[in-house]
Amino acid sequence: xxxxxxxxxxxxxxxxxxxxxxxxxxxxxxxxxxxxxxxxxxxxxxxxxxxxxxxxxxxxxxxxxxxxxxxxxxxxxxxxxxxxxxxxxxxxxxxxxxxxxxxxxxxxxxxxxxxxxxxxxxxxxxxxxxxxxxxxxxxxxxxxxxxxxxxxxxxxxxxxxxxxxxxxxxxxxxxxxxxxxxxxxxxxxxxxxxxxxxxxxxxxxxxxxxxxxxxxxxxxxxxxxxxxxxxxxxxxxxxxxxxxxxxxxxxxxxxxxxxxxxxxxxxxxxxxxxxxxxxxxxxxxxxxxxxxxx
Ligand code: SF4
Numbered sequence: 001x002x003x004x005x006x007x008x009x010x011x012x013x014x015x016x017x018x019x020x021x022x023x024x025x026x027x028x029x030x031x032x033x034x035x036x037x038x039x040x041x042x043x044x045x046x047x048x049x050x051x052x053x054x055x056x057x058x059x060x061x062x063x064x065x066x067x068x069x070x071x072x073x074x075x076x077x078x079x080x081x082x083x084x085x086x087x088x089x090x091x092x093x094x095x096x097x098x099x100x101x102x103x104x105x106x107x108x109x110x111x112x113x114x115x116x117x118x119x120x121x122x123x124x125x126x127x128x129x130x131x132x133x134x135x136x137x138x139x140x141x142x143x144x145x146x147x148x149x150x151x152x153x154x155x156x157x158x159x160x161x162x163x164x165x166x167x168x169x170x171x172x173x174x175x176x177x178x179x180x181x182x183x184x185x186x187x188x189x190x191x192x193x194x195x196x197x198x199x200x201x202x203x204x205x206x207x208x209x210x211x212x213x214x215x216x217x218x219x220x221x222x223x224x225x226x227x228x229x230x231x232x233x234x235x236x237x238x239x240x241x242x243x244x245x246x247x248x249x250x251x252x253x254x255x256x257x258x259x260x261x262x263x264x265x266x267x268x269x270x271x272x273x274x275x276x277x278x279x280x281x282x283x284x285x286x287x288x289x290x291x292x293x294x
Contacts, residue, residue, distance in 0.1 A: 014167060017155045018051045024122070024153060024283050025053035031153065032117030033057040033124045035080050037069045038186035039175055040126030043164050044156060045077070046173050048124070055124070056081060062111040063088040064188040064209060072176040085111055089188075090216035097224055099217065099239050101192050119149040122284045127154045130161065141287040151284045181205070196241050213239070 025031060033048055035041045035057045048055050057080045059073060073080060089107055093099055100107045117123045129136050140157045144150035156164070168175055176186050185194070189202045189209040203210035217235035229235045 013159065013163060014047070014050075017047050020283075021048055021051040021155060022053060025051065025055070027283060027285060029284060030118075030121040031055040031124050032121040034112075034117070035059045035073075035077065036126075036186065037065075037073045037077070037176055038126070039164055039168060039179065040128060040131075040156065042077075042173050042175055043167050044124065044126040045080075046167070046171065047155060056117070056121075058083055058117065060112050061085060062107065062188050063090075064190060066176075066178055066186065066189060066206065068178050069176050069186050072174070076174045090212050093213075093216040094219045097220060099192065099213075099220075099235060105192065107188070119147075122151050122153045124153045124155065126156055128159050128161075128164075129157055130159075141284050143284075143287055151287065153284055190239075192239070199240050 021031070031048070031053070033041075033045055033055055035045060036059065045057055048057075057077070059077075059080045060083045061070065063085055087095070087110065089111075092107060092110060096106055098104075127135060127138055129138055138154060138157060140154050142152040142154070144152075167173070178186060183201075183205075185198075187194075189206050190199050190213055192199075194202075203213075214232050214236055217229075217239070218232035221229060221232065221235065229238065
């Protein structure tokens, strides 16, 4: 129910976020929630509903989403707008000529970053610092370093996973069934940003997707020459194990993980991986003011 929560609650971390959302909305900012269907997303959207403000929520399917996630969104979040992809993941792999990697995640750019909210909107995400080491430096208000018109508001940036689940449980917020199967994240099947162990777990759970990756790797090799990959099985082996080993080696040497593709013109930067972060600012407008005066 929109606007029904009594404030403050839960110490006051829920109430504070709701008030902050309302304050940003009062400033006339168009708030656009990037929705994934994951636990952080459903809590974020619930908070926006409780704030009782106007907002839009958008979802960008990647064509390798768990079918259960798509069913969940269709069933419980009919108000979410879908940004349909221009190309599927497997056609994209064949077109690019190499699998996506942690350092060259062209799929994120194609499926997610290309579909960011419009420039006059503030992109609101469920990013949390405690999700991973990489996110530890993320902040509540951020501006894209490459484009000051793209701004972010991450309302639950400092929440713990426990806080997220407490809000879900206490308020009976529906969540995707894969969490009850032991999956702790809801994302693309076979995502290179996860560990080898996670990719294997996902391929066992969704074997048709593993087959589809295998076929994509097979077609990807057609007409191309690679020293280390002769067959689809070579690519699959590297995709699951090789890339992770390489990142660990580079980490151990303190070298930033530029993988082999960086020298051949195929490396693509991830602009959203380089936001300019602002802490202790009251809202996105403050963040922009600081940025423009820098
Ligand atoms: S989340 Fe992973 S698989 Fe999905 S688009 Fe981003 S890098 Fe690619």
